[in-house]
Amino acid sequence: MIRTLLLAVWLMFMIAPAGLAVEKGKIKVACIGNSITFGAGLSNQARDSYPAVLGQMLGSGYDVRNFGVSGTTVLSSGDNPYIKTRVYKQVFEFQPDIIFIKFGTNDSKGGNWKHKDEFKGDMQAMIDVFSGMDSKPKIYLCLPATCYIEKGSIKDSVIVHGVIPRIREVAEKNRLEIVDMHAATSGMREHFPDKLHPDRVASLEMAKCAYGMMTGNSKEFQLQDFPGVKTKWKGYDKYDFEFNGRKANIVAPSKPLPGKPWIWRPAFFGAFPAVDIAMLALGYHVVHYDLAFLYGSPRSQELGTQFYNAMIKYYGFSEKVVLEGFSRGGLFAVDWAAANPEKVSCIYLDAPVCDITSWPGRERADLWQEFLQEWNIKEEDMKNFKGNPIDNLKPLAKAKIPIIAVAGDSDKTVPYDENLEILAARYKKLRGEIEVIVKEGCDHHPHSLDAPAPVIKFILNH
Structure with a gap:
């Protein structure tokens, strides 16, 4: 069912006129995910979210866009499936060359994780649709950031023992590289003010992780006063x-x-x-x-x-x-x-x-x-x-x-x-x-x- 829905939506978007202004010659990067990708909790999301910082690190040859939507899941049976958001449509309008997919945090909620047997299939369906875009993007799968909530519906133990193994299986099946944002944010409790969302320091570590996987290089980077x-x-x-x-x-x-x-x-x-x-x-x-x-x-x-x-x-x-x-x-x-x-x-x-x-x-x-x-x-x-x-x-x-x-x-x-x-x-x-x-x-x-x-x-x- 989810594959059919994704295919139908994909075909509709392929004939829709592009609504995003993109400079010619730039490598287009789409960061897809939930509130952590979006930058919820940050005082300046446009400057400090991990996609924003990644764009700063990559420089003028890249156009990095943030397609994060708070509360979303890769699970089509979840309480807020990403594929049903308007932002999902914008990814197809953008036609990225590179895609970072980062889900799993909201999928791990008790009410969503009861559909855990559908997780790999839904992620595979998303990969298949994105892979079929005209731009033929290179896709990276991101492991969820570390969760420091001790009592709540989102638990790091479910992320570690349930979500991450499934993402790794999907990545191995599709020969996709993994961006380990869980390891990158490990031991950073003080940089997660609400124990779930990263501050600008932790977002920088996530961006450095993505940058390293993309380029094969590490880069020291100072947080900027301004975006871009x-x-x-x-x-x-x-x-x-x-x-x-x-x-x-x-x-x-x-x-x-x-x-x-x-x-x-x-x-x-x-x-x-x-x-x-x-x-x-x-x-x-x-x-x-x-x-x-x-x-x-x-x-x-x-x-x-x-x-x-x-x-x-x-x-x-x-x-x-x-x-x-x-x-x-x-x-x-x-x-x-x-x-x-x-x-x-x-x-x-x-x-x-x-x-x-x-x-x-x-x-x-x-x-x-x-x-x-x-x-x-x-x-x-x-x-x-x-x-x-x-x-x-x-x-x-x-x-x-x-x-x-x-x-x-x-x-x-x-x-x-x-x-x-x-x-x-x-x-x-x-x-x-x-x-x-x-x-x-x-x-x-x-x-x-x-x-x-x-x-x-x-x-x-x-």
Whole structure:
């Protein structure tokens, strides 16, 4: 029965459109399992779960995804079978090259383990379906982490004497390699706060175990301050990761200022970065979350708010951020600040788009349609459109949010007289504080200033 169900689900998923954005050329790794895989109990699952740490260890050539679901079993007769979750579908959309399967902890519960005779068959069925994917993944079977619960429905004795031998039998039958996460977490009682779920130290040991089996190498690894792959940018540590399916970057200063002030770009990381480099040297974190092609839409605003909240909650950044709106990034920066003035210290705009009818404008037909689609509006709705920065300045002026802006007076892409000049005039009329630096004879590029001291001074003063 379980084989038939798995096959039917597999065939359905094979014709479903892929819903996960994957960078070409990367080796895709799927970590499948229960709450321990997911990272339950960790204060920062996105950074500290074993799949997250494994991705950090493997580096930029890999795309490691966490497909853990709390409480799940490999047993189809269990109280929460993994194959009945929506996350199971996402594994097929991802089409991984490598799969780590880690179940058994919840299967060992008394109510589930009464079906122990079905355990090997259900695990075999899962292996068969995953093996049949177009990506033909290499599969590793993981032994469950050590359980330190003394009285409860989950017992390490059942895991050791019941679950693990069965996993080993299935692995031997299929000639699959075993990742012994039980041994890796043995003797680590103090790193299992609730006696079941690992803390970030124990999760690191699990990741090191998986890394060693994958690569054949051991690796000393320090727990990171931020998620993602750690590289260098302009001499500083840079962390590349995804948040809600969109690219994000954090660049850390060598000596962070107290309170962790930060400057946030919603578009075009690394482009004309004179200001960013200067702020890093002064102790600011430079943060990028890619919302460039969402035209300041309500969706982008919600994504931005979720990202901001995560930066505050998980990484202790200052509650007031410097917003940096380059080009179309101005659409998001101004509108988000208008909706969240209490979260903003000041705004730095550079050749900003302030009126969507100027850029992309109707003459750029493809981009215009993309804009309408993103906003979920029709052409006839434009007569009442209120999403332009030039129309959303009152909340900023009321909150006394200071703005510094740079633009070229010969900008042919985002004309100064159709965008920043109008915004500045309206903001001044509202008695808002705005300083504008106009570059004579300058087109849309280059952005920024060769000597960005005026911008730096403005930011530091606010």
